[in-house]
Amino acid sequence: MNKNKINGISMIPFGLLAGFADDKEIRLIELAENGFKFRLQQEIADVGQFRICFYNSNDSAYREIQVKEFCIQKEQQEQFYTVYSAFTEQEDFRKEVQGLVTRYSRYIRLKTECDDAELAEELTGYPAEKDEIFAESLEQQKKEWFQDVLVNKLAEAINRVSEVAFELDHPELYQAYLKEDISAFMENYWIQNGFSQAVSDIAPDRLYIGNQFCHLLFPEERCLFEMMEKAQRENISITLAYTYIREDMLKTMDELLAKVDNWCKERQTTVEVVVNDWAMVGILRKYPKRMTPLLGTLLNKRKKDPRMGYKKGGRILYEQNSLNAEFYRKFLGEECNIWRYEWEACGYAQNFPGTLNEKNSLHFPFYQTNTSQYCPLHAICTDGERGKQKLVTNCPYFCERNMVLYPKHLHMTGRYNSLFGVDTEVLKHPEKLEAYVTAGIDRLVLGLS
Structure with missing residues (x-):
């Protein structure tokens, strides 16, 4: 030897x-x-x-x-x-x-x-030549994504779930909701997002107000309470969606939640709060009677990428994540009072837990893949390079007028400080939504913008 x-x-x-x-x-x-x-x-x-x-x-x-x-x-x-x-x-x-x-x-x-696309083509058969084909705008891209949706069948599938919610996640939507009654708002919501017609017989049971990914897109205090008042008049339940909490946000966040708690007390109602930062769990412990925490997308981690379909090998292990561990769910429930989890339709099957008292919400058709506190879109609009990211303190809301386009075949886009893929299959094949409901989803949350 x-x-x-x-x-x-x-x-x-x-x-x-x-x-x-x-x-x-x-x-x-x-x-x-x-x-x-x-x-x-x-x-x-x-x-x-x-x-x-x-x-x-x-x-x-x-x-x-x-x-x-x-x-x-x-x-x-x-x-x-x-x-x-x-x-x-x-x-x-x-x-x-x-x-x-x-x-x-x-x-x-x-x-x-080789560049990344050529490397992927050699190793996995990824269609590198399609990386040169872009839509002219997000509006055009949405029309292509959603033009084949059978809205009547989609409505039937959505209405089979216990609760239907819609996301209001940026200032333009906040103002649109305040100006219009709910039926007119929902009709415009569908049409403006690329659908050939509105799904007229879907009305929201609940509104998610706020943004899970960018702290600068949460509504200002006056706007927030105006939307909450309007939702209550329209008999629509409220979920406040928060993202990560920076250290300098803790005091103002605590003060705002104290006002929300008082608003709930005066009206003898409750609201939900999406938690995407463990600091929020500590704050909400002060208000256990009127504000119910939910586990948000940033804390409910899993692998998500529009290019997953090109990966080789089995994908069965992707179906589970940390929430499939019963001891972790028990900790969330008993120590944090979190019994509902926010999931996303992201192009592959998921194993939703349901052995304790858990409830599961599914966001569709968009799903988040990347988020940065240092906004890449702001860097592109101000410096011309996404690599020159910095913390934005006075946001001009470039994201209301600009977005990052990606090759059409990837079905993804860059909005504000995040990247999103779109699972068009759940819209074009409503039976997949029905399968999610059968698998343990009792709330569907639609976010199109």
């Missing part, structure tokens, strides 16, 4: 190559056909076998090789870890090393020679 030295590729990414010495996980730091180097926090006296897991991008799966014929050589002792070399002549190990090195070398070559 060749015990001279390991002379191979160093620091292959952990996602491509993982290893275990018996049941201890090891960090592989160099790989060659005659063996590998690895490091451990503690020294080891003896190893029965190694398990080396090679990722094969062609199959989108791992292959595990059990290395039973080997010898170990201690290389160096550092303060926090020990480095070893393991030598082997196993033929199955040698072949897997050759395959991984070939695939990894190809990836490095493509990464250095």
